[in-house]
Every structure is written in structure tokens, then in C-alpha cells.
Amino acid sequence: MSCVKNMRQWRLVLLILPVVMFLAPPFASGADGGQESELPYKVIEGKTGAATFDGYRRFHKVCHICHGEDGMGTPYAPALVDSLKEMDYDSFAVIVASGLSQPNRNIMPAFGENTEIFPHLSNIYAYLRARADGVLAPGRPSRLIPE
Numbered sequence: 001m002s003c004v005k006n007m008r009q010w011r012l013v014l015l016i017l018p019v020v021m022f023l024a025p026p027f028a029s030g031a032d033g034g035q036e037s038e039l040p041y042k043v044i045e046g047k048t049g050a051a052t053f054d055g056y057r058r059f060h061k062v063c064h065i066c067h068g069e070d071g072m073g074t075p076y077a078p079a080l081v082d083s084l085k086e087m088d089y090d091s092f093a094v095i096v097a098s099g100l101s102q103p104n105r106n107i108m109p110a111f112g113e114n115t116e117i118f119p120h121l122s123n124i125y126a127y128l129r130a131r132a133d134g135v136l137a138p139g140r141p142s143r144l145i146p147e
């Protein structure tokens with residue numbers, strides 16, 4: 001029943017919330033170790049730091065299926081390049097952890113237990129914020145320090 005499912009989801013949120021708070025990156029030091037204080041990403045002239053590039057990779061492994069190449073959205077799910085103009089990291093993390101299943105809306109799955117995603121969420125956020133802020137063009141970015 002959906003009521004039971006909702007309760008399970010809330011239990012998950014309550015379980016995960018402290019972890020999210022703990023993982024919430026202190027952006028003062030930057031996910032990429034950049035000195036650009038409040039910015040969650042490191043992008044210089046369109047080239048990404050390691051964490052932001054990792055976010056690009058992980059986004060295009062999983063999230064792009066619904067949210068579109070480069071975060072531009074699809075008929076199924078919204079453009080995260082627009083959503084992240086407004087959304088802070090904590091709200092983002094809660095949604096990705098527990099998913100969304102609202103009446104008459106398409107389903108956003110929960111990724112709180114996905115070890116390919118959840119422990120690396122700040123990187124995905126960094127990538128999407130760089131896209132939302134317009135400092136990163138669509139497509140595969142180059143890296144500041146190539147492997």
C-alpha cells in the first residue's frame with residue numbers, strides 16, 4: 001500500500017539525513033579543492049577539476065537516461081540545469097536519496113543505497129551546478145589535469 005511505502009520512505013529519509021549532513025561538503029574548501037570559496041565546482045576556462053569531471057561521468061552513467069544529455073531534461077523528467085539554479089545541496093541530496101513519487105507525476109527513483117551514486121553525490125551536484133551557472137558547455141568537458 002502506498003501509505004506503508006511512504007512510511008518506509010520517511011524512515012529512509014530519517015536514516016539518511018544525518019549521513020547527508022555528514023557528507024555535505026564544506027564548500028569553503030571546495031569539492032575539487034579549489035580556493036573559489038562558495039563554489040561547489042572547479043571549472044577554469046571550461047576545463048574541470050577531478051571531482052566535477054567525476055560528477056559528469058556519473059551523471060551520464062545513470063541520471064541522463066531520464067534527465068537528458070548534459071542535464072537538459074527529457075519529456076519524462078525535468079532539466080536539472082534549470083532546477084539547480086535554485087536548489088541547494090541539502091535539498092538535492094534529500095531528493096536523490098529518497099526519490100519522488102507524487103500523484104500524476106513520473107517517478108524519480110531513490111538512490112540512497114546506490115554506492116555508485118550516493119557517496120559521490122557532491123561531485124554530481126558540482127557538475128550540475130557548473131552547468132546551471134553556465135560555466136560548463138554541453139558535452140564531455142576537458143580536464144584541468146588529464147589522467
Ligand code: HEC
Pocket residue numbers: 059062063064065066067076077078080083092095096100101102105106107108109111117124
Ligand atoms: C527513471 C528516471 C529517473 C532517473 C534515472 C533519475 N531521475 Fe531524477 N527525477 C525523475 C523524475 C520523473 C523527476 C520529477 C519527479 C516529480 O516532479 O515528482 C525527477 C526529479 C529529480 C530532482 C528534482 C528536480 C526538481 O526540479 O524538483 C532531482 C534533483 C533529481 N531528479 C536528481 C536526479 C539525479 C542526480 C539522478 C541520478 C543519480 C536522477 N535524478 C535520476 C526521474 C529520474
